[in-house]
Amino acid sequence: MIERLCIIGVGLIGGSLARALREAGYCKTVVGAGRSPENLRHAVELGVIDSFETDLARAVAGADMVLVAVPLGAMEAVFSAIRGSLADDAVLTDAGSAKVSVIEAARRAFGVVPANFVPGHPIAGIERSGVAAALPDLYRNRRVILTPLPETAADPVRRVRSMWEVAGAEVVDMEPVHHDEVLAATSHLPHVLAFTLVESLARLHDKAEIFEYAAGGFRDFTRIASSDPVMWRDICLANGAAIQQMIERFIDDLQVLDAAVEAGDGERLLQIFGDAKAARDRFVHE
Amino acid sequence: MIERLCIIGVGLIGGSLARALREAGYCKTVVGAGRSPENLRHAVELGVIDSFETDLARAVAGADMVLVAVPLGAMEAVFSAIRGSLADDAVLTDAGSAKVSVIEAARRAFGVVPANFVPGHPIAGIERSGVAAALPDLYRNRRVILTPLPETAADPVRRVRSMWEVAGAEVVDMEPVHHDEVLAATSHLPHVLAFTLVESLARLHDKAEIFEYAAGGFRDFTRIASSDPVMWRDICLANGAAIQQMIERFIDDLQVLDAAVEAGDGERLLQIFGDAKAARDRFVHE
Numbered sequence: 001m002i003e004r005l006c007i008i009g010v011g012l013i014g015g016s017l018a019r020a021l022r023e024a025g026y027c028k029t030v031v032g033a034g035r036s037p038e039n040l041r042h043a044v045e046l047g048v049i050d051s052f053e054t055d056l057a058r059a060v061a062g063a064d065m066v067l068v069a070v071p072l073g074a075m076e077a078v079f080s081a082i083r084g085s086l087a088d089d090a091v092l093t094d095a096g097s098a099k100v101s102v103i104e105a106a107r108r109a110f111g112v113v114p115a116n117f118v119p120g121h122p123i124a125g126i127e128r129s130g131v132a133a134a135l136p137d138l139y140r141n142r143r144v145i146l147t148p149l150p151e152t153a154a155d156p157v158r159r160v161r162s163m164w165e166v167a168g169a170e171v172v173d174m175e176p177v178h179h180d181e182v183l184a185a186t187s188h189l190p191h192v193l194a195f196t197l198v199e200s201l202a203r204l205h206d207k208a209e210i211f212e213y214a215a216g217g218f219r220d221f222t223r224i225a226s227s228d229p230v231m232w233r234d235i236c237l238a239n240g241a242a243i244q245q246m247i248e249r250f251i252d253d254l255q256v257l258d259a260a261v262e263a264g265d266g267e268r269l270l271q272i273f274g275d276a277k278a279a280r281d282r283f284v285h286e
Numbered sequence: 287m288i289e290r291l292c293i294i295g296v297g298l299i300g301g302s303l304a305r306a307l308r309e310a311g312y313c314k315t316v317v318g319a320g321r322s323p324e325n326l327r328h329a330v331e332l333g334v335i336d337s338f339e340t341d342l343a344r345a346v347a348g349a350d351m352v353l354v355a356v357p358l359g360a361m362e363a364v365f366s367a368i369r370g371s372l373a374d375d376a377v378l379t380d381a382g383s384a385k386v387s388v389i390e391a392a393r394r395a396f397g398v399v400p401a402n403f404v405p406g407h408p409i410a411g412i413e414r415s416g417v418a419a420a421l422p423d424l425y426r427n428r429r430v431i432l433t434p435l436p437e438t439a440a441d442p443v444r445r446v447r448s449m450w451e452v453a454g455a456e457v458v459d460m461e462p463v464h465h466d467e468v469l470a471a472t473s474h475l476p477h478v479l480a481f482t483l484v485e486s487l488a489r490l491h492d493k494a495e496i497f498e499y500a501a502g503g504f505r506d507f508t509r510i511a512s513s514d515p516v517m518w519r520d521i522c523l524a525n526g527a528a529i530q531q532m533i534e535r536f537i538d539d540l541q542v543l544d545a546a547v548e549a550g551d552g553e554r555l556l557q558i559f560g561d562a563k564a565a566r567d568r569f570v571h572e
Contacts (some may be wrong), residue, residue: 073552123501143499185487186500190507192543193479195562200539201471202565211569213429214472215409217510218570221476224503225566229559233552240547247544251537253486257478258533261526266359266519273515276481279488280511283497284504 002027002163006063008056008078009034010043013095013122014069015134018048020167023136033059034070043131057085065163068094072234075102079109086116091156093118097183097231099147099176101238115153118160119176121145121183122169129228140168147176184242189250191232192243194225288313288449292349294342294364295320296329299381299408300355301420304334306453309422319345320356329417343371351449355381358520361388365395372402377442379404383469383517385433385462387524401439404446405462407431407469408455415514426454433462470528475536477518478529480511 005021007014010032021027032040032049033056040052053059060066060082068078075096086092092114096102099119107113124142126133144164148157161171174182201210214222236243260268291307293300296318307313318326318335319342326338339345346352346368354364361382372378378400382388385405393399410428430450434443447457460468487496500508522529546554 123499126502142501145499182492182496182499185490185496186504190483190504193483193540194507195559196539196543197476197479197536198562198566199558200536202561202569204471206468207565208569210468210471211565213409213431213468214570215428217513218472218476219572220506220509221480222566222570223506223572225562227503227559227563229556229563232559233555236547236555237550237552240550244544244547247540247547250483250486251540251544253482254479254533254537257482258530258537261522261530261533264523264526266523269519269522270515272485273481273513273518275488276484276511277513277515279493279497280484280508283488283494284500284508286505286509 002065004029004031004063004065006031006033006060006066007049008059008066008068008082009070009074010040010049010052010131011069012126012129012131012133012138013124014067015043015046015048015131016124016136016138017067017069017095017122017163017167019134019136020139021163022047024166026163026166031059031063039131046131046134048131048134056081060085060090062087064090065159066090066092068092068096071228071231072096072098072101072238073230074234076105076109079106083110089116091116091118091159093120093156093160095120095122096238097121097187097235098239099145099179103147103149103176113149113151115151116156118152118156119147119149120160120164121147121179122164123183123187124169129231137168139164142169144169144171145174145179146171147174147179149176180239180242184239184246188235188239188243189246191224191227192236192247193250194222195232198222198225288351290315290317290349290351292317292319292346292352293335294345294352294354294368295356295360296326296335296338296417297355298415298417298419298424299410300353301329301332301334301417302410302422302424303353303355303381303408303449303453305420305422306425307449308333310452312449312452317345317349325417332417332420334417334420342367346371346376348373350376351445352376352378353381354378357514357517358382358384358387358524359516360520362391362395365392369396375402377402377404377445379406379442379446381406381408382524383407383473383521384525385431385465389433389435389462399435399437401437402442404438404442405433405435406446406450407433407465408450409469409473410455415517423454425450428455430455430457431460431465432457433460433465435462466525466528470525470532474521474525474529475532477510477513478522478533479536480508481518484508484511
């Protein structure tokens, strides 16, 4: 049970967790915190949080669980603002899509990575954002990756794990660096490709006509290009090295394909497309 | 009204048209043709066609409308096989995803592009294929592009247009070269990117784990990589020049993004992602 949950950044991710925990009766009080009083008032009206604070130090005072669900670029400022205000037995966790950079932000803000800080990442984003999109079942059957360090205490990890499990998620542990590589491949690279494609097509002079003839496949393919640009800028800055590695590998592979098209090498094209279809049909479940 | 519709290649595209026209009572008889008696027997059992022929010359004899819905690489052989067997007042059309190459295939097979040949392309593909996936409403509110030439007669164009309209489609005319450029941008490039991404990830040594952490966005993004590899090999071979142009433009844009990540240029990243989101939210309707 959580007595007082403090959610810093009440959007889709934080709001959905609050909804899930409230529905499960796992949480007595939820206080929201953030920069925008309008957004926080809206969250109270929606029944996602009980009350709010715009002063982060006051928001975390008395909380036994604090979730930081702000864009990666705002993590360090949040950590600095709450330094010294967390109760001794409080647990601090986050929902950032890259983990090494958040751990480094915590190290800079607190001087050390606190033993009660459990870096985490719920893999449950959708292209919508904002507290109005929050769903109590967003985490049902989704993965949450925790990346505790050797210095992380066991009890905070256990408490964060239980919280996400109550929300319906399957919780797994991973090394922070490995997390960042896996997510660069499966999430960050696809987002970069979708954003780049849509922006590229939008620069064509007949863009209205171009998009007019886009069919269902294009709609699905580009859905993630409707994601929040600030969040994705921050992810690219926070996990740049791993993302660059994936981008450059992808460019190499695309050049191989381009050469096969140039050469009219149908055998090679069939092999690439066939391997892709086989892998997707095997590994990705609709 | 169509007296006798002959569909060469009874898969998703041809089968769905047959279903739509039969439901609308627009067509007295449908004869299917193709290489696989099993597939054609299955199509009869499903009620998609009335009868079938594996000899294409016999299949088209007596038909007043012939739709060729085979992979692009098989078009010329089909045209050659039916040369001399089409009735004088019959209309010939196709459903190929690239148009210049089909027109050239017709020119080679028939000596000239016949006045009764109406090149066409229903933009309604889904990643599934085969006659069992055929739906009577596949074309409802979808676009069908016709690319008639100066030598194409008016009456066949009118009859093909009416046929697709009865199936629920909105029919538009376009220059063949322009069609191929528009489709390279909105369909062929996205498919190439999705196939390349999945094949690229499938070569990573920890591929099972990689795909395990892929979330909903990845599923949507890669759905088109489950499309038919033979069909897409043929599209890449048939529309190679336009596709290469789009691939190379995309690589340039991806390199710009890569450089922005490298430089930590958040302003540029935000601009690219913001422009993409704005264009998608404006032009692509969910």
